[in-house]
Amino acid sequence: MRACPLKLNTMPLYPGSKIGVIGGGQLGRMLILECRRMDYLSVVIDTDLKGPAAQVADKIFYPDSVMDFVRECDVATYEFEHFDINIVKQIEENVPVFPSSSVLEIKRNRISEKRYLSENGFPVPRFWIFDDISGVRQLAGTIDLMVKTSTGGYDGKGLYEIKKADDYEEIKGEVKGGIIAEEFIYFAKEIAVICARDRKGNIVFYPVAENVHKEGILLYTIAPAGISGKAEKRAKEIVSELAHTLGLIGLLVVEMFLLENDEALINEFAPRPHNSGHYTMDACDISQFEMLLRAICDLPLTAPELPCPVAMLNILGKGSSDMDIDNMLSLPGVKLHLYGKKEVREKRKMGHVNILGKTAWDVAEKLNYIKKIVYNA
Structure with missing residues (x-):
């Protein structure tokens, strides 16, 4: 439906x-x-x-x-x-x-999002819904949990790990309103699947990418993800079905947990451009932003190409004056993007760096080098 x-x-x-x-x-x-x-x-x-x-x-x-x-x-x-x-x-x-407000209504609340996915047969972690945090007390210490507030959740906000009873005691006074408690998933990789769909139902995909988070915020993305053909095919099948079920016109980004058996569980989706798609700006022939523009303007969707490996590193809580820009840009294949934000705050997304290379090893080496420049570590 x-x-x-x-x-x-x-x-x-x-x-x-x-x-x-x-x-x-x-x-x-x-x-x-x-x-x-x-x-x-x-x-x-x-x-x-x-x-x-x-x-x-x-x-x-x-x-x-x-x-x-x-x-x-x-x-x-x-x-x-x-x-x-x-x-x-x-x-x-x-x-x-585009996408429609009804798609937005599903997404803007974590409980409605998870219910929609579950009721429509999409693979998700086991979850429990409670009116407030007190409902989690019965589960605390019996199963590892990721507790999420129902609203206001983005960039690591409203996320709490509960792996022992003491964890519940530490957060119970902090969490307000309805919550969803999900079984904590010990995944092989976190992956992001990005697709675009037009009004005729045509759909195209970007290569599956790997995401690495720190404290619930995306730190970097690597594309392609380096997963098996079977895993990539299965992930794209799930996302294609979700895009069609939503009747979505525009861009859909689905963050998933990839398991050791190559099956995937949906963590969450975004009916818009996404941080994990920023690598497409410099590495693909069609960026996620151009693809969105094509989809909502009813222009042709063509499958994007990724001719070389790439990584995207988020710049979190760092202004341009906090980084050695000369050193950063002396490295071939590095593209700096800053967002024009005047106030630097802890964990605030101030920009990102796209890092292109000839091989996955080349990209990994450059990524480690750029991380040291950005975070002085």
Whole structure:
């Protein structure tokens, strides 16, 4: 069963059309830069008129000027799940929004996301849903758990490991509201599967990538992931079915736990560009941002190519003055991307580095070198 009907454009939207971006973060910024390259106009709606996306947009609107925003758009997409859903629906009543607001409603709450996946037969870790953290007391110490708050979860926020009874005691006063407790998965690798789907149901995939997290935040991505053909085929089958079940138009990124037997469990999905797809900006012939633009404008989707191995390293909590830029850029195959954020905070995503190489070993060596430059370790 589809979560939403397909919304049809009568004609493809060609360069010169106006792309509405809901949200003003770095994902919106990178999408807008791709819009500029292809001669699309961009319009942002966000609370921060000086944020990363607003800095490069053609026009910017506050959320209370939603109808002014709508009048400037031919199509809209979102770069952030936690934007006011009522505003997204209001936009959708006047202009096509891809992916649809019904997909966004599923994703913006971890409980609704996991229920949707489970009820539609997708492989997920075992989970339990509770109205508050006290419900976890009965499980604490009997099974290793990852406890997640139902809302506000991104970039490591709202995640708590419980592997012994004392862990529950430490967090019980901190966690508020409904929670989902998942069986902690001891995986072989964490992988990310990225696909695009258009209104006709055509779907294309990027190579499966490996993700490495630190304290719940993506630290780096390596592509290709170096997994078996069987594992890659199975992961893509799951993601293809999810994209079709959602009736999604746009980009879908699914983070998965790859098990030792090559089976995969879905951790979570994002109906938008994703941090784990930033490597596509320099390593692939079509970036994830151009692919999203193609999908929502009803332009041809062609399978992206990755001609060489690549790694993406996140720059977390470091400004440009904190790093030896000269040393970084002296290394061949290194591409620096900064997001225009003025305030440096701990764990804040300030930018990323794409690292291209001739072989997987070459990329791994360069990645270790760049990590030392960024994090002084």
